[in-house]
Amino acid sequence: MSKARTSLSRTALVHVALIAYTLIAIFPVFLTIINSFKSRNAIFRNPMQLPTPSTFDLVGYQTVLGQGDFALYFQNSLIVTVVSIFLVLLFGAMAAFALSEYRFRGNTLMGLYLALGIMIPIRLGTVAILQGMVATGLVNTLTALILVYTAQGLPLAVFILSEFMRTVSDDLKNAGRIDGLSEYSIFFRLVLPLVRPAMATVAVFTMIPIWNDLWFPLILAPSEATKTVTLGSQIFIGQFVTNWNAVLAALSLAILPVLVLYLAFSRQLIRGITSGAVK
Amino acid sequence: MGSLQLKSVRKSFGPVDVLKGIDLDVKDGEFVIFVGPSGCGKSTLLRIIAGLEDATSGNILIDGGEVSAVPPAKRGIAMVFQSYALYPHLSVKDNMGLGLKQAGAPKAQIEERTKKASSMLSLEKYLERRPAELSGGQRQRVAIGRAIVREPKLFLFDEPLSNLDAALRVNTRLEIARLHRELKATMIYVTHDQVEAMTLADKIVVLDGGVIQQVGSPMELYNRPANLFVAGFIGSPAMNFIEAARLGRSDATTIGIRPEHMTLSRESGEWKGRIVHVEHLGADTIVYLDSEKAGLLTARLFGEHHYEPDEIVHATPNASQLHRFGVDGNVIQ
Numbered sequence: 001m002s003k004a005r006t007s008l009s010r011t012a013l014v015h016v017a018l019i020a021y022t023l024i025a026i027f028p029v030f031l032t033i034i035n036s037f038k039s040r041n042a043i044f045r046n047p048m049q050l051p052t053p054s055t056f057d058l059v060g061y062q063t064v065l066g067q068g069d070f071a072l073y074f075q076n077s078l079i080v081t082v083v084s085i086f087l088v089l090l091f092g093a094m095a096a097f098a099l100s101e102y103r104f105r106g107n108t109l110m111g112l113y114l115a116l117g118i119m120i121p122i123r124l125g126t127v128a129i130l131q132g133m134v135a136t137g138l139v140n141t142l143t144a145l146i147l148v149y150t151a152q153g154l155p156l157a158v159f160i161l162s163e164f165m166r167t168v169s170d171d172l173k174n175a176g177r178i179d180g181l182s183e184y185s186i187f188f189r190l191v192l193p194l195v196r197p198a199m200a201t202v203a204v205f206t207m208i209p210i211w212n213d214l215w216f217p218l219i220l221a222p223s224e225a226t227k228t229v230t231l232g233s234q235i236f237i238g239q240f241v242t243n244w245n246a247v248l249a250a251l252s253l254a255i256l257p258v259l260v261l262y263l264a265f266s267r268q269l270i271r272g273i274t275s276g277a278v279k
Numbered sequence: 280m281g282s283l284q285l286k287s288v289r290k291s292f293g294p295v296d297v298l299k300g301i302d303l304d305v306k307d308g309e310f311v312i313f314v315g316p317s318g319c320g321k322s323t324l325l326r327i328i329a330g331l332e333d334a335t336s337g338n339i340l341i342d343g344g345e346v347s348a349v350p351p352a353k354r355g356i357a358m359v360f361q362s363y364a365l366y367p368h369l370s371v372k373d374n375m376g377l378g379l380k381q382a383g384a385p386k387a388q389i390e391e392r393t394k395k396a397s398s399m400l401s402l403e404k405y406l407e408r409r410p411a412e413l414s415g416g417q418r419q420r421v422a423i424g425r426a427i428v429r430e431p432k433l434f435l436f437d438e439p440l441s442n443l444d445a446a447l448r449v450n451t452r453l454e455i456a457r458l459h460r461e462l463k464a465t466m467i468y469v470t471h472d473q474v475e476a477m478t479l480a481d482k483i484v485v486l487d488g489g490v491i492q493q494v495g496s497p498m499e500l501y502n503r504p505a506n507l508f509v510a511g512f513i514g515s516p517a518m519n520f521i522e523a524a525r526l527g528r529s530d531a532t533t534i535g536i537r538p539e540h541m542t543l544s545r546e547s548g549e550w551k552g553r554i555v556h557v558e559h560l561g562a563d564t565i566v567y568l569d570s571e572k573a574g575l576l577t578a579r580l581f582g583e584h585h586y587e588p589d590e591i592v593h594a595t596p597n598a599s600q601l602h603r604f605g606v607d608g609n610v611i612q
Contacts, residue, residue: 171364171437174331179425180352180381193368 060245092157117155288337548593
């Protein structure tokens with residue numbers, strides 16, 4: 001920013017607001033992580049205190065990792081999330097390309113129909129989905145979760161990506177056609193690399209609700225072999241007794257993979273390779 | 280190798296007729312320019328020739344063969360776009376070679392042709408760079424190189440100079456003229472800039488309202504415009520049009536006279552008028568005057584002339600260079 005357009009007081013105010021927001025957003029995460037390293041008594045006596053030598057305790061992590069199944073839960077969560085993101089991006093981008101690139105009767109109507117899912121929560125259909133999964137024998141499989149999450153993520157993906165694909169230069173696609181690229185090559189080799197920042201945005205928006213979801217794993221895949229992390233950590237929450245050490249440790253661990261995925265995608269958000277393609 | 284025939288080509292977008300029956304013959308090796316105001320259908324016509332749009336009806340023949348059902352890549356054409364349209368993730372070399380690679384040409388041939396094209400356009404130094412690392416002029420040269428490498432029957436240019444600044448535009452124009460001489464290829468070029476059209480073309484096609492207004496060499500269009508539209512479109516500043524009745528003539532509806540075919544004098548002349556504005560361009564002086572008899576006139580004088588606004592002067596048209604137009608706008612021979 002140029003010096004001429006900024007004043008110290010204004011910059012300071014902006015920073016105060018941003019710092020306050022950052023603190024509010026990070027505080028629960030911070031609280032979860034510090035308390036996961038403390039003994040049970042210390043969690044309740046002094047929830048705000050950092051772990052000291054006397055209160056430091058890894059019992060939560062020992063419980064979680066000692067249960068043995070948690071590696072499996074993590075694996076389930078990762079499989080479901082990654083495969084769903086992949087399918088959402090693939091099918092979403094393909095539908096978006098068709099909507100933005102080809103003129104056909106009912107184009108707008110189709111676009112609206114595909115975006116309708118943004119406004120209607122998929123959970124309203126839970127009973128029908130469960131009946132369908134029972135009928136097809138998919139209950140207690142990861143496939144069931146992947147199918148539901150793909151359906152859940154598609155409307156937003158189609159909506160965002162078709163807007164972005166409209167901005168890809170027609171000349172570029174036509175140059176590809178003249179050079180003999182098929183429509184699939186144009187899509188995969190010219191258009192997708194140019195909308196990569198939008199794809200990353202969609203990936204982040206799709207990933208977080210899937211990773212955190214408790215509803216569908218509980219209903220569609222509650223068996224031991226298909227439990228996700230969020231569902232798995234519920235075993236420590238009982239009606240009368242809750243193992244807070246274990247819950248906090250499980251939640252702290254659950255943050256890690258999603259953080260890694262987020263960092264991977266957000267690098268794409270920042271990097272744009274479109275410069276130089278067209279003026 | 281490289282003739283093009285269009286037979287009553289029509290194009291409608293819904294109820295809007297963009298092209299209303301285009302008939303055109305382009306001979307092998309000709310440089311043909313489509314020129315016209317924006318919205319006249321010239322770019323649509325080019326895209327139909329390229330195969331990027333389908334004509335609503337009519338025939339397109341390249342080298343005598345009907346190509347209406349042939350995909351763009353198999354028509355033997357290459358196209359240069361206004362926005363360059365380079366592949367951002369490929370190097371200059373790969374940008375130029377992609378078309379041949381898709382067609383399954385052997386590596387050695389791609390290498391050889393890329394080399395030849397890049398030396399023609401002095402791009403050898405930049406072969407490994409990405410488009411983002413090139414300037415606008417270089418990018419457009421790469422786009423032209425990509426077309427040359429394909430050795431097409433027809434080169435199609437869609438306003439290739441519009442994104443370049445004035446100095447580069449002149450250079451690139453010269454470059455395209457030189458390429459046309461060297462390659463002896465058939466080129467079809469779309470522009471709204473009549474200077475490009477006049478300087479490059481063997482044959483200019485003037486389009487307006489989806490109809491061809493006139494086809495001819497640059498000098499034919501300048502000296503013998505077929506109708507009011509062509510007369511007004513070709514030449515800068517534009518031709519003066521005067522109602523014949525005001526001049527007491529009954530052999531035409533409109534009289535046209537080009538600004539450069541008039542002389543000004545302070546003493547005497549045919550049309551007396553007051554100077555409204557004077558533009559000094561160094562080589563030319565352009566005088567706008569409001570005459571009693573002929574209305575608002577533009578005169579272009581060669582060299583420096585010291586006229587001032589509000590002066591009273593007399594304009595005299597060069598009688599042999601008057602154009603007469605009938606009531607339908609067509610010229611009267």
